[in-house]
Amino acid sequence: MELYGSYTSPFVRHCRIALLQTELECEFIETDATQSAALSPTKKVPLLVDCELTLTDSTSILTHLYELVGEGFLTDLEEVELYHMTNTVLDACVNLVLLEKFDGITAEKSVYLTRQVGRIETGLAAINDKTLSQALPLSQAEMRLAIFLEWGLFRSKIALDNFPALQQLLDLAQTDPHFAQTAPKE
Structure with a gap:
């Protein structure tokens, strides 16, 4: 198996954590935006x-990896909801980062990006009100959330000052060896 990705992508990080958890053999091949555009139809x-199998989305990759070792992925409806709500907020943050990086457009110059900033704030507030784990192991949805939170802080796109439950979850996640081992770096 080969996993193509970057060390900073939160989606790739979740796959890297899954590979550590499952202990599956896989070569990680660092890939930039130009290379990924050539390699992947997405x-x-x-x-x-x-x-012969090629997967182009982190959720399908995660499903495949856990199925290979006989485990389910996102088997509970509340977990599915938290996972996808997190992805919605994460996607909004990714939009902010990429449009600023590639096109020089910030929320101050864009109605669309201003809406994304609002989506991030209301999404974080809603997730902060959910019941989250107080001990390891985290659920897959909570792992995705913790990955997003650390990435959002790394990219300076979120703050957790007003979200104590989210900060507590991130603090907990940072005690997980696989989470710590895969922390984003430039």
Whole structure:
């Protein structure tokens, strides 16, 4: 198996954590935006190649990895909701980062990006009100949330001052060896 991605992508990080958890053999191939555009029909990372199988989305990759070891992925409706709500907020943050990086557009110059900032704030507030784990192991949805939170802080796109439950979850996640080992770095 080969996983293509970057060390900073939160979507790739979740796949890297899954590989550590499952102990599956897989080569990680660092890939930039230009390379991913050539490799993947979706022009993004992660990309997993497993023999004849090619997967182009982190959720399908995660599902495949856990199925290979006989485990389910997102088997509870509340977990599915938290996972997808987190992805919605994460996608809004990704929009902010990429439009600023590639086009120089910030929320101050864009009605669309201003809406994304609002989506991030209301999404974080709603997730902060949910019941989250107080001990390891985190659920898959909570792992995705913790990955997003650390990435959002790393990219300076969120603050957790007003979200104590989210800060508590991130603090807990940072005690997980696989989470700590895969922390984003430039």
